[in-house]
Amino acid sequence: MTRRKVINKILFYIGVIILIIPPIFVFAWMIMTALKTGVQNIEYPPLFIFKPTLENFKAVFQQHNFFQYLINSTIIAFSATIISLLVGLPAAYSIVRYNQKKLSMAILIARMTPFISYLLPWYIVFRMLGLIDTFIGMIMTHLIITLPMVIWLMIAFFENVPRELEESAFIDGCSRVETFIRITIPLSMNGIFTAAIISFIFSWNQFLFSLILSGPRTRTVPVAVYNFMSYGKIDWGGIGAAATIIVLPVLVFAFIVRKKLVEGLTAGAIKG
Amino acid sequence: MKKFKEKISSLIDKNLNIFFPAPTVILLFIIVIFPIIYNIYMSLNKWRIGLGDPEFIGFQNYFEAFADPRFWNGLKVMVYFSGLSLSLEIAIGLLIAVYLNREFKGSSFVQTIYVFPFAATPVAIALVWRIMLNPQIGVLNYVLSLFGLPPSLWISSTSTVVLSLVMVDVWKWTPMITLIVLAGLKSLPQDPYEAAIIDGATVTQIFTYITLPMIRPVLITALTLRALDNLKEFDIIYTITQGGPRNASETLYLYSYKTAFSFFNGGYGSALIIIVFLIVLLFNVIMNKVRYRVEI
Numbered sequence: 233m234t235r236r237k238v239i240n241k242i243l244f245y246i247g248v249i250i251l252i253i254p255p256i257f258v259f260a261w262m263i264m265t266a267l268k269t270g271v272q273n274i275e276y277p278p279l280f281i282f283k284p285t286l287e288n289f290k291a292v293f294q295q296h297n298f299f300q301y302l303i304n305s306t307i308i309a310f311s312a313t314i315i316s317l318l319v320g321l322p323a324a325y326s327i328v329r330y331n332q333k334k335l336s337m338a339i340l341i342a343r344m345t346p347f348i349s350y351l352l353p354w355y356i357v358f359r360m361l362g363l364i365d366t367f368i369g370m371i372m373t374h375l376i377i378t379l380p381m382v383i384w385l386m387i388a389f390f391e392n393v394p395r396e397l398e399e400s401a402f403i404d405g406c407s408r409v410e411t412f413i414r415i416t417i418p419l420s421m422n423g424i425f426t427a428a429i430i431s432f433i434f435s436w437n438q439f440l441f442s443l444i445l446s447g448p449r450t451r452t453v454p455v456a457v458y459n460f461m462s463y464g465k466i467d468w469g470g471i472g473a474a475a476t477i478i479v480l481p482v483l484v485f486a487f488i489v490r491k492k493l494v495e496g497l498t499a500g501a502i503k504g
Numbered sequence: 505m506k507k508f509k510e511k512i513s514s515l516i517d518k519n520l521n522i523f524f525p526a527p528t529v530i531l532l533f534i535i536v537i538f539p540i541i542y543n544i545y546m547s548l549n550k551w552r553i554g555l556g557d558p559e560f561i562g563f564q565n566y567f568e569a570f571a572d573p574r575f576w577n578g579l580k581v582m583v584y585f586s587g588l589s590l591s592l593e594i595a596i597g598l599l600i601a602v603y604l605n606r607e608f609k610g611s612s613f614v615q616t617i618y619v620f621p622f623a624a625t626p627v628a629i630a631l632v633w634r635i636m637l638n639p640q641i642g643v644l645n646y647v648l649s650l651f652g653l654p655p656s657l658w659i660s661s662t663s664t665v666v667l668s669l670v671m672v673d674v675w676k677w678t679p680m681i682t683l684i685v686l687a688g689l690k691s692l693p694q695d696p697y698e699a700a701i702i703d704g705a706t707v708t709q710i711f712t713y714i715t716l717p718m719i720r721p722v723l724i725t726a727l728t729l730r731a732l733d734n735l736k737e738f739d740i741i742y743t744i745t746q747g748g749p750r751n752a753s754e755t756l757y758l759y760s761y762k763t764a765f766s767f768f769n770g771g772y773g774s775a776l777i778i779i780v781f782l783i784v785l786l787f788n789v790i791m792n793k794v795r796y797r798v799e800i
Contacts, residue, residue: 251600252614254675255621261643262632278643323528330521342536344784346736348761349777352546352770353539376535383528408517437625439739444765454627458743468635475628486623490616494683498725
């Protein structure tokens with residue numbers, strides 16, 4: 233290798249390091265804030281080297297009942313995802329096989345509509361039916377995010393299933409429903425898994441609906457961490473710890489589907 | 505009994521195009537169509553939440569909006585925030601993607617790191633930024649001082665607050681644009697590049713005359729996708745500034761939320777939400793036209 237090539241390579245890697253500093257720094261700062269004591273967190277200049285403490289994590293679980301919120305978020309995100317798959321998979325299949333443009337248009341409009349426009353009608357109806365601060369109500373509102381998401385992703389993934397395989401199943405005497413369950417679904421397992429994880433992440437991250445429609449019983453983690461701000465004295469360490477606990481599962485999930493994530497997020501948008 | 509079952513199953517089979525999407529259609533009616541219609545209806549009423557019955561007033565709420573300085577402020581902030589963040593995200597995302605578009609050790613590591621900002625829970629991330637943006641003890645002012653730059657007031661000043669929020673949005677979403685464009689670049693044909701190199705084209709020439717025209721459809725797709733969420737950005741702004749100081753970062757979307765849920769003005773709030781909806785719709789229609797023209 234020539235000298236110039238070596239220098240070019242080094243310069244290139246310096247550029248790469250500069251490009252990954254911003255994302256890493258913010259997550260690092262989140263974790264460092266979580267590991268500092270209250271006094272260390274308001275020191276200036278900020279401390280970069282210190283003796284880490286786990287007190288903030290302890291406080292988040294013991295004083296703020298955070299475990300309950302984690303359970304709530306898990307129940308809601310999991311249920312919304314399962315229902316979206318049960319309802320959405322056949323719909324996505326039908327859109328692909330019967331070329332149902334109107335339905336896919338309706339899905340797009342559901343994704344486009346500002347969430348606040350659902351919020352007020354829901355608030356009124358939920359109050360009438362006593363659905364505020366119930367899991368049924370929360371899961372229903374989260375379907376608005378997860379159902380269009382799942383259908384949108386699955387349209388793209390079902391299009392990749394070769395029709396010949398389905399047709400040979402018909403010839404063997406399978407009904408259309410059987411073909412869908414025995415051939416199409418198993419062949420799209422990868423896509424379904426990706427759709428499920430993305431749907432779970434979106435539901436987990438959802439803030440606005442829970443802000444208005446949840447309560448002490450069904451409060452989700454984004455609202456719980458947001459409430460840390462309003463406890464009078466701002467508890468930086470507590471916020472850092474709570475943020476870390478919320479973000480960690482999302483990062484693990486995102487890591488698992490990282491290869492398919494971009495393909496998934498642009499699915500449908502490319503073809504339009 | 506068995507015959508009955510067979511009959512049902514053959515009925516479903518013959519009408520799969522109705523039975524399969526039916527649950528989705530019913531669900532969409534309950535959770536999407538009904539709220540939107542209800543919202544349009546509410547926007548034509550004078551109604552304070554919890555105080556008496558709605559009173560039909562036609563388009564009065566819409567006229568009220570056009571005479572409301574806070575509406576125009578919200579629109580201005582929305583255009584400022586979205587215009588700046590979207591163009592920066594597309595421009596920086598594209599440049600980074602072009603830079604990273606080669607085989608190198610650690611390429612998949614970088615791409616993994618780039619998934620994290622846009623996957624992470626917005627509220628949690630916004631709170632971390634709020635800590636970092638603190639003008640007294642925040643780490644960002646410390647970083648500025650390391651480069652010999654004066655401290656900034658960030659979110660505490662009306663002149664820098666939107667820029668600070670744009671910075672957070674750019675941090676969160678540029679990586680997604682980068683990954684989308686990078687995937688697009690990888691699928692481009694290699695022949696034009698080889699020909700250009702043989703002809704002795706410069707890096708800038710290759711970028712302007714080959715990469716940019718070929719990647720344009722992907723860029724427009726990424727922009728459309730991003731605008732869908734950016735125009736109704738709520739979590740980041742609500743968590744970091746709540747629209748302050750002095751409404752300097754209050755987008756129209758945030759204002760519509762406050763009108764309905766802080767001021768309990770249901771009718772007027774609904775009208776504002778419908779206007780936001782129309783803006784998003786209009787933007788999408790325009791982008792679809794642009795995309796159509798580019799692809800032809």
